Amino acid sequence: MLDREFIIKNRELVEKTCYAKKVKIDFNNLFSLFDKRKNLLNSLNLLREEKNKNSFEVANRRKNGEDVNPLLEKGKEISQKIKKIEDGLSGVEIQEFEILKWIPNILDPEVPTGENSTFKIVKEQGDFSKKGFSYFDILQNSGSVDFKRGTKISASHFPLYIGKAAYLERILINFMLDLHTTKHNYTEVFPPFLVNYDTLFSTGQLPKLEEDMYKLKDDEFFLIPTAEVPVTNIYKDEILTEKSLPIKFVAYSACFRREAGSYGKDTKGLKRLHQFNKVELVRFTKPQDSKKEHQEMLKEAEKVLKLLDLSYRVILLPDYDTSFSSSKTYDIEVWAEGSGEFLEVSSVSNFLDFQARRGKIRFKNKEGKNVFVHTLNGSGLATPRTVIAIIEKYQISDDDFDFPPILKDYIKFGKEIFKEV
RNA sequence: GGAGAGGUGGCCGAGUGGUCGAAGGCGGCGGAUUGCUAAUCCGUUGUAGUGGUAAUACCGCUACCCCGGGUUCAAAUCCCGGCCUCUCCGCCA
CATH class of the missing domain: 1.10.287.40 (Serine-tRNA synthetase, tRNA binding domain)
Incomplete structure (x- = not known):
């Protein structure tokens, strides 16, 4: 949420932002x-x-x-x-x-803006050739993800992982959590997966994205679309001390999204799901530090792909793709070599004080003033598309795949391996 | 889910209708004392809005004692509803 005074003083900028993010006010x-x-x-x-x-x-x-x-x-x-x-x-x-409540956050000056604006490629890592079988064929043939039975149990886009793929999910989640706690100094948290309206309002999913959320019928709860939601709200309505900042949390959660309005896109496989796993990074920072820390988080998310030895690129989203609450967002897209396409596996955003203002998350600065913190978050990473890239890169045949070397080491030696990487 | 108790400032805790924004203590900050630490003493110490003003300085006003209503000239205090916490019982992983 933007401050009343801020809007009065910066009317032109705010109007421009609404136009760019396609919000009519x-x-x-x-x-x-x-x-x-x-x-x-x-x-x-x-x-x-x-x-x-x-x-x-x-x-x-x-x-x-x-x-x-x-x-x-x-x-x-x-x-x-x-x-x-x-x-x-x-x-x-x-x-x-x-x-x-419908006015989106203002954009960072670096965000591509204007009539024909498009995303800006910030970084390309590895090679982007197409080769081998697609993950879908490999999974179908090996039976390690059972889409049919997932649908029977629940509905389409709720996959059932079996055997090797289920194991890969679990290892990958642990691998990422351990990487961020031991190497990047995050504190691990395990949050509730069902949250109330206020919590979703703070982070900005509500009111705008209500139709994308699963909502319980008899209780006022929503299933979280990302761990960002409960974790950013840890300090809702609180005043932190300056010396406690930055605060860095990493959390695994299942994520639930209705994906309303995206019918027809990615209708099969693991690319777009109603339930998926993600490890999320969240930071609370002083205002003057958020830009620098945003870059750090991007590096931390990239680190996962580097260790898995997957090719990827980093893009800076243009105005119209930058989410409601975000001022600047980088996406990391992994290269799926069997499918021959980039897949978004991470979104790393700086929200400035937008979420903090909605959720009243403040800290007392040296002058004794209560000021809003800046909040940031980034996926580190979402598993399904990472799994796609892994399976396609480490495929053995049209019905089998291997684990990346780093994961094999991790299985053997645990988080000790992060001392060396 | 049932029964009871309770929600007051950063924290503990007094206050049951009228100078109460709220005693006292702790903590914090400033100062005195001090070989260092500790102790002691003095002072100070909430947030937001708004007006005087150009001012994050000063002064005034308003609001806030979990939240929302109500009673009253007047509510932290009385009444109603909600939320939350604790204790006991039940149920369960």
Whole structure:
């Protein structure tokens, strides 16, 4: 959420951002609400002052045995006026909030913008030739992911991993968690997978993405679309100390997405799922550090692919692809050599104080002021598409694949291996 | 799920209708004392909004004692609803 004052001072920038992110906001209405609110607030404060003085006077006169009846009458009148203005004010504030909550975060100046803008390739690592069988054939032939039975048990896009592929999932998750805790100094957390409305509002999934979320029918809970949601909310409504920053959490979670509106895309296989596994990095930083730490997180996510010896590229998303809450997002796309295409396996974003403001996450700075932290997160990584790239790169035949050497080492020696890499 | 108790400032804790933004203590900050540490003493110490102003300095006003309503001239204090925590019982992994 953006600050009222900020919007007033930077109207042009905010309008431009909304245009770029394809959000329609009635700014004239918003600004007239700002005015209305201010006027109501001012007269309300004056009336309240009058009320307090009157009440005080009642107590005073009563002590002296004087007649207080006229004051009681006056007090009643003032209170009625106050009630009226309060009602008007809360009406205005509700309307204002209804608009404010839809305004997306502003963009970093480096984000590609403009008519024909497109993503910018920041880095290319490895070679991008197409060869071998596709992961889908290998999995089908080996039976290590059973799409049919997954569908029978649940629905389509809920795969059932069996044997080797199930094991690969588990090893990969542990491998990534151990990498980030031992090598990159993150603290591991294991969060709830069901969260409430406020939590999703803080991180910005709600209200905009409600249709992408699984919601429980009888309880006010949503299934998390990413661990970012519960983990960023760990410090909701709290004031942190300056010296505790940066705070770095890594979390594994299953992720649940309805993927509404993406029918027809990636209709089979592991590319687009309603449930998948992901290891997520989350940081809370001081405002002046977030840019630098954003770059660090990108490197940490890349590290996973480097260790697995997979080819990939890093792209900087253009304005219209940058999510509602984000000011700047890098995607990491792994090269799937059997399929011959890039697959997004990570999204690394800087949210500045946008989420912190929605969730009231602050820290006390040296001057004793409470200021909003900056929040960042990045996938490190999502498993299904990583698995696709692994299977295609380390395939043995059209019905078998091997594990990458680093994973074999990891299975043998555990997290000790991260001392050397 | 049933029964009971309770939610007050960074923390502990007093306050049951009227100078209460809230005693006292701890912690924090500033200072005095001090060979160092500890101890002691003095002072200070919430957040947000708004007006005086150009000001993150100063002064005034308003709001906030879990949240939302209500009663009253006046609510931390009384009433109603909700949420949460704790204890006991039940159930279960």
